[in-house]
Amino acid sequence: MHAIRLHEFGPPEHLRIEELPDLAPATGQVRIAVEASGVHLLDTTLRQGLPGPMPPPELPTVPGREVAGTVDLVGEGVDPAWLGRPVVAHLGMVPGGYAEQAVTSVDNLIPRDGLDAAAAVALVGTGRTAVAVLEAAAITADDTVLVPAAAGGIGWLAVQAARSHGARVIAAARGAEKTARLKELEPDQVLDYADPGWAELVDQRPSVVLDGVGGGIGRQSLELLQPGGRMVMFGYSSGTPTAFTTDDVVSRSLSVSWTLGPRIMQRPGGPKALARRAVEHAVAGDWAPLVTAYPLAEAARAHRDLEERRTLGKVVLLSR
Numbered sequence: 568m569h570a571i572r573l574h575e576f577g578p579p580e581h582l583r584i585e586e587l588p589d590l591a592p593a594t595g596q597v598r599i600a601v602e603a604s605g606v607h608l609l610d611t612t613l614r615q616g617l618p619g620p621m622p623p624p625e626l627p628t629v630p631g632r633e634v635a636g637t638v639d640l641v642g643e644g645v646d647p648a649w650l651g652r653p654v655v656a657h658l659g660m661v662p663g664g665y666a667e668q669a670v671t672s673v674d675n676l677i678p679r680d681g682l683d684a685a686a687a688v689a690l691v692g693t694g695r696t697a698v699a700v701l702e703a704a705a706i707t708a709d710d711t712v713l714v715p716a717a718a719g720g721i722g723w724l725a726v727q728a729a730r731s732h733g734a735r736v737i738a739a740a741r742g743a744e745k746t747a748r749l750k751e752l753e754p755d756q757v758l759d760y761a762d763p764g765w766a767e768l769v770d771q772r773p774s775v776v777l778d779g780v781g782g783g784i785g786r787q788s789l790e791l792l793q794p795g796g797r798m799v800m801f802g803y804s805s806g807t808p809t810a811f812t813t814d815d816v817v818s819r820s821l822s823v824s825w826t827l828g829p830r831i832m833q834r835p836g837g838p839k840a841l842a843r844r845a846v847e848h849a850v851a852g853d854w855a856p857l858v859t860a861y862p863l864a865e866a867a868r869a870h871r872d873l874e875e876r877r878t879l880g881k882v883v884l885l886s887r
Contacts, residue, residue, distance in 0.1 A: 568586070568587055568588075568589050568590070568666060568667040568668045569584055569585070569586055569587070569666070569667050569863065569864075569886075570584070570585060570587050570629045570663075570665060570666035570667065570668075571583065571584055571585075571629060571630065571631075571665035571666065571863065571864075571866040571884075572584075572585045572587075572627050572628070572629055573614060573624075573626060573627060573628050573629075573630060574626055574627045575626065576614065576615055576616030576623065576626070577614075577615065577616075578615075579611075579614070579866075579867040579868070579870035579871045579874070580867050581614065581867075582614065582630070582665075582866045582867045582870060583867075584863065584864045584866070587629075587666070589668060590668045590669070590670045591640070591642075591670070592640055592641060592642035592645070592670045593642050593643075593670070594642050594643040594644050595642060595643075595644050595645060595672055595673060595674075596641075596642040596645070596670050596671060596672055596673065597638045597640065597641050597642065597645055597649055597670070597671065597673050597676065598638070598639055598640035598641075598642075598668055598669070598670050599634055599635075599636045599637065599638055599639070599654060599656065599668065599669045599670070599671065600636045600637050600638075600639040600667070600668060600887075601634045601635070601636040601664070601666060601667055601668060601669050601886045601887075602635055602636040602637070602684035602685075602885065602886055602887045603634070603635045603636070603684035603685045603687070603688040603860075603883050603884065603885055603886065604631045604633065604634050604635075604664045604665050604666070604688065604863070604883065604884040604886065605631065605632070605633030605634070605664065605688040605689065605691065605692055605693070605881065605882075605883060605884075606631070606665075606866070606869050606870070606873060606881075606882035606883065606884060607632070607633070607692060607693075608802075608804060608873060609621065610630050610631065610870070611870050611873060611874050613630065614630065614870060620827075620828070621660070624662055628662050629662055629663045629664070629665055629666050630662050630664065630665050630866075631658075631662060631663065631664025631665040631666075631884075632657060632658040632659065632660075632661070632662060632663075632664050632692070633655075633656075633657055633658070633664055633688050633691050633692045634655070634656055634658065634664045634669045634671075634688060635653075635654070635655040635656075635679060635684035635685070635687040635688040635691070636653075636654070636669075636684060636886075636887075637651060637652065637653050637654070638650055638651065638652050638654055638676070639651075641673075645673045646673075649673065649676070652676075652678060653678065653679050653680060653682075653684075653687075654676045654677060654678055654679055655676075655677050655679045655682075655684070655687035655688055655690070655691045655842075655846065656669075656671050656675040656676050656677065656691065657675060657691045657692055657695075657838065657839070657842060658671050658675065659671075659675065665863065665866055665884055666863075666886070667863070667886045667887075675839070677691065677839070677842060677843050677846055679846060679850075680850070681850055682846065682849055682850050685858050685860055685883045685885065686849055686855075686856050686858065687846060687849070688881075688883055689720060689856035689857075689858050689880070689881035689883060690842065690845040690846050690848075690849055690854070690856060691842045691845070691846070692842070693720035693721055693724070693856070693881050694724060694841075694842060694845025694846065694848070694849070694854070694856065695831070695838050695839075695841035695842040695844075695845050696721055696801060696826070696827070696831070696841075697720075697721045697724040697725055697728070697845060698841045698842075698844050698845050698848075699801075699826045699827075699830065699831050699834075699841055700721065700725065700777055700799055700801045700826050701725065701728050701729075703799045703824050703826050703830075704775050704777060704797060704799045705797075706728070706729050706732045706734050706775060707732060707733075707734065708732060708733030708734060709734075709774075710729070710732075710734040710735070710773075710774045710775050711734065711735040711736075711737065711771050711772070711773045711774050711775070711793075712725075712729040712734045712735070712736050712737065712773060712774075712775045712776075712777065713737045713739065713769070713773035713775070713776045713777070713788055713791065714726050714729070714736065714737070714738050714739065714754075714776075714777050715739045715740075715760065715776070715777075715778060715779070715780045715784050715785070715788055716739075716740060716779050716780050716804060717738035717739055717740050717745075717749055717752075717754070718738075718740040718745035718746075718748055718749055718857070718879050718880065719740075719779065719804070719879075719880065720856065720857070720880050720881035720882075721777075721779055721801065721802075722738070722740075722777070722779065723752070723856065723857040723880050724845075724854050724856060725777050726738050726749070726752045726754055727752060727853070727854055727855070728853075728854070729775075730752070730753070730754065731853065734775075735755045735771060736754040736755050736756075737754065737755065737756045737757075737758065737769060737770075737771070737773060738752065738754040738756070738757050738758070739757070739758040739759070739760050739765065739784075740757075740758075740759065740760070741759065741760055741761045741876065742759065742761055742876075743759065744879070745759075745879060746758070746759045748857070748879055756769070756770055756771075760784055760787075765787075766787045766788075766790070766791055769791055772791055772792065772793045772796075773788075773791055773792060773793065773796065774792070774793050774795070774796045774797065775796065775797045775798075775799070776788045776789065776791070776792055776796070776797070776798045776799070777799050777801070778798055778799065778800045778801070778802075778809055779800075779801045779802040779803070779804060780802075780803065780804050780805050780809075781800070781802070781803025781804070781805045781806070781807055781808045781809045782803065782805030782806060782807050782809070783805070784805060785800075785803070785805070785808070785809030785810075786809055786810055786811075788809070789809055789811055789815065789821075789823075792819065792821060794819045794820055794821075795819070795820045795821070796819070796821055796822070797821070797822045797823075797824075798811075798821060798822070798823045798824070799824055799826060800823065800824065800825050800826070801825070801826045801827055802827070804876075811823060856880060856881055857879055857880025857881065858880050858881050858882075858883050859872075859878040859879050859880055859881070859882050859883070860882075860883045860884075860885050861882070861883070861884055861885070862884070862885055863884045863885060863886045865884075866884055869882050869884060
């Protein structure tokens with residue numbers, strides 16, 4: 568099989584395609600013939616060997632933890648009915664996703680019947696976070712929702728979900744290409760925060776902010792919130808979390824929450840239950856993820872584009 572391997576921490580060019588021995592599933596595992604692999608912003612941090620929410624991997628490594636494809640081999644103790652089944656899986660703390668084959672526990676499998684591999688892999692990690700974010704936000708038809716980074720994987724789903732609840736939606740992103748794509752979702756307002764005065768153009772102050780950007784954009788979004796508003800934080804692609812003080816919260820009766828980490832891991836059913844719900848939303852036609860796809864061999868370019876904010880939606884590597 569072919570896989571992307573990292574032998575030395577550093578720039579995207581350190582990701583190289585190699586031919587490796589075929590994988591064999593152990594007891595309780597299956598082998599997936601991978602069609603699509605998810606690329607996460609965290610992968611770029613791990614590639615550089617930088618500290619973060621996960622420790623740097625032992626080298627050499629095959630990065631990636633999100634795969635979709637078809638079960639083509641089962642290990643001892645696994646129901647043979649899984650053979651030939653289209654599935655999607657999050658590999659957990661074990662890397663190995665940027666490859667033509669992946670092995671994982673049968674317990675990690677989620678059927679993706681009727682859903683193509685690229686869309687499925689966009690939902691198993693990114694989608695599960697979106698479900699957790701929206702659950703925390705508790706959006707209703709009375710809300711006005713501001714979504715920074717709305718052309719990203721989570722933001723794209725959040726705009727669709729907020730609209731489905733009847734909320735007024737303000738979708739924001741950086742650059743003309745991204746804001747043009749956002750108009751496809753028909754939000755009530757689209758803003759480009761490459762414009763320093765973007766916050767002054769908001770036509771209705773939000774009651775909810777879904778913040779995965781942090782930094783200055785996150786801070787401006789917090790200041791836009793109506794009194795009594797809710798800010799749900801789920802990341803900081805800018806490099807720093809949104810700064811706020813007790814006075815910010817108390818003076819305007821704001822609610823600020825963080826959705827990642829223990830809040831996801833300790834919920835009933837854990838991350839898999841969230842991922843299953845995300846996949847079900849897509850199968851039902853409620854959510855349509857936005858994907859930027861690259862051939863597996865171009866993983867380095869995918870990482871470079873992701874780091875330089877040139878991608879739209881979820882970044883996916885295609886093996887087939």
